[in-house]
Amino acid sequence: MDENFRQHISGLKKGTIKLHALESLLTPDDALTVRRSFISEETGVSLEKAGSYSMDVSRACSKNCENMIGAVQIPLGVAGKLKVKGEYAEGEYYLPLATTEGALIASVNRGCKAITRAGGAEVRIFRDGMTRAPVFAAKSVPHANEIVCWIEENTGSLREIAESTTNHGKMKDILCFVVGTSVYVRIEFSTGDAMGMNMVTIASERIAGEVAEKTGAVLVALSGNMCTDKKPAAINAILGRGKTVSAGIFLSDDMIKEIFKTDAATLMEVNTRKNLVGSAKAGAIGFNAHAANVIAAIFLACGQDPAHVVEGANAMTTVDPSEGGVYVSVTLPSLQVGTVGGGTGLDTQRECLSMLGCAGGGETSGSNSSKFAEIIASAVLAGELSLLGALGAGHLARAHKQLGR
Numbered sequence: 175m176d177e178n179f180r181q182h183i184s185g186l187k188k189g190t191i192k193l194h195a196l197e198s199l200l201t202p203d204d205a206l207t208v209r210r211s212f213i214s215e216e217t218g219v220s221l222e223k224a225g226s227y228s229m230d231v232s233r234a235c236s237k238n239c240e241n242m243i244g245a246v247q248i249p250l251g252v253a254g255k256l257k258v259k260g261e262y263a264e265g266e267y268y269l270p271l272a273t274t275e276g277a278l279i280a281s282v283n284r285g286c287k288a289i290t291r292a293g294g295a296e297v298r299i300f301r302d303g304m305t306r307a308p309v310f311a312a313k314s315v316p317h318a319n320e321i322v323c324w325i326e327e328n329t330g331s332l333r334e335i336a337e338s339t340t341n342h343g344k345m346k347d348i349l350c351f352v353v354g355t356s357v358y359v360r361i362e363f364s365t366g367d368a369m370g371m372n373m374v375t376i377a378s379e380r381i382a383g384e385v386a387e388k389t390g391a392v393l394v395a396l397s398g399n400m401c402t403d404k405k406p407a408a409i410n411a412i413l414g415r416g417k418t419v420s421a422g423i424f425l426s427d428d429m430i431k432e433i434f435k436t437d438a439a440t441l442m443e444v445n446t447r448k449n450l451v452g453s454a455k456a457g458a459i460g461f462n463a464h465a466a467n468v469i470a471a472i473f474l475a476c477g478q479d480p481a482h483v484v485e486g487a488n489a490m491t492t493v494d495p496s497e498g499g500v501y502v503s504v505t506l507p508s509l510q511v512g513t514v515g516g517g518t519g520l521d522t523q524r525e526c527l528s529m530l531g532c533a534g535g536g537e538t539s540g541s542n543s544s545k546f547a548e549i550i551a552s553a554v555l556a557g558e559l560s561l562l563g564a565l566g567a568g569h570l571a572r573a574h575k576q577l578g579r
């Protein structure tokens with residue numbers, strides 16, 4: 175090994191160099207090599223494979239991952255083509271899916287086949303807004319009331335303050351909730367093509383400062399969990415967070431029989447007893463079969479924040495009787511996605527977004543992230559159709575035996 179590298183490793187061992195300071199002393203690739211070699215020596219694991227990557231790490235180690243030592247690889251497959259008839263996504267798409275679960279892509283692929291043959295998923299976005307909710311301490315219940323009244327009377331000036339921090343963010347709404355002396359201020363923004371959590375957090379900090387100064391409220395935490403970010407929460411399912419999007423498809427009796435080897439009545443019964451009654455009995459927030467599977471696979475492929483699978487999978491699946499077949503829908507109340515920012519600029523993730531024609535900022539602000547959300551909702555519909563069909567036909571265990579072990 176290079177003498178310069180050995181000296182840095184020796185500095186790490188002696189504690190004269192901090193592990194996270196390597197990028198200030200070396201090029202990004204060299205910093206990773208030294209850190210990985212040090213961790214390899216400390217743990218006795220070669221890490222040779224983790225050190226084999228194709229991405230330009232200068233971006234990753236400065237914006238996405240501290241103390242970076244390499245990359246893990248997740249198999250990337252495709253499903254489709256999937257025909258989507260949305261307001262932003264109009265066409266047929268190959269879906270990039272990163273997963274290690276055998277049978278998942280086959281299942282989504284089968285759903286895509288059905289949807290495309292049936293004419294395409296009909297998809298619409300009903301609401302769009304990213305939230306952050308600081309929590310303040312008031313001195314008393316009347317003081318809490320004064321704080322809320324002040325915020326409601328000064329929404330206009332708070333909007334100006336918030337929007338001075340961003341070119342693309344627009345404040346849409348402020349909702350206040352009080353519990354005794356705790357005041358939760360849920361601030362909602364449209365965030366263009368960004369998922370928006372950094373953008374909204376920065377803007378909310380300015381609002382919080384103004385509220386504290388003008389009302390005497392004490393800011394306890396910039397995130398008070400009424401946002402609610404990265405935790406399962408009914409508020410996101412009810413009010414929405416990120417994009418609220420629904421996709422639906424009519425499937426004829428013939429198609430259900432041919433593609434899913436079952437029938438309309440069985441599909442409806444599985445959905446009612448499993449997705450609706452079963453989920454209710456279990457106290458679930460999501461009433462679906464496996465929305466998380468599809469969202470996680472697309473999120474990993476396309477550079478989304480994987481923790482947002484928690485809210486994204488908060489979906490409800492319905493199967494309505496319809497003349498000559500069924501109308502199946504999924505509704506995702508809190509799908510948080512972006513095509514700029516976060517992990518979307520990493521090389522392989524950007525390639526995957528480009529496969530869908532939505533990498534980077536859209537022609538109009540927000541059009542690419544909306545297109546992406548419509549495609550994801552349609553992909554979730556494909557996954558729901560196929561798993562409901564497999565359960566109806568009694569094929570679930572067989573499929574995983576054949577494809578997953």
Ligand SMILES: CC(C)(COP(=O)([O-])OP(=O)([O-])OC[C@H]1O[C@@H](n2cnc3c(N)ncnc32)[C@H](O)[C@@H]1OP(=O)([O-])[O-])[C@@H](O)C(=O)NCCC(=O)NCCSC(=O)C[C@@](C)(O)CC(=O)[O-]
Binds near residue numbers: 287435560
């Ligand atoms: C496995 C299938 C698709 C077989 O489905 P099938 O109908 O028996 O097979 P087929 O040979 O007739 O193929 C039908 C179509 O499926 C697709 N397909 C078929 N095989 C492949 C393959 N190798 N690679 C890619 N695509 C494949 C393909 O589109 C094909 O059409 P074609 O292109 O041939 O005209 C079906 O049985 C199925 O979907 N099973 C369900 C599996 C599933 O959804 N797993 C999801 C993960 S389960 C889980 O994680 C969550 C869970 C289950 O715990 C949640 C819960 O509690 O419910």
Ligand SMILES: NC(=O)C1=CN([C@@H]2O[C@H](COP(=O)(O)OP(=O)(O)OC[C@H]3O[C@@H](n4cnc5c(N)ncnc54)[C@H](OP(=O)(O)O)[C@@H]3O)[C@@H](O)[C@H]2O)C=CC1
Binds near residue numbers: 366368369512535536
């Ligand atoms: N801070 C937090 O509490 C949390 C952070 N995260 C992380 O936040 C990151 C995502 O935050 P996010 O704010 O989306 O991304 P970034 O922080 O990467 O910021 C994206 C910026 O891109 C600019 N931009 C350029 N073109 C566009 C466009 N067309 N539409 C919208 N913005 C555009 C905006 O600048 P401008 O604002 O000037 O318009 C925007 O603020 C992820 O890495 C995620 O993991 C996740 C959860 C919580």
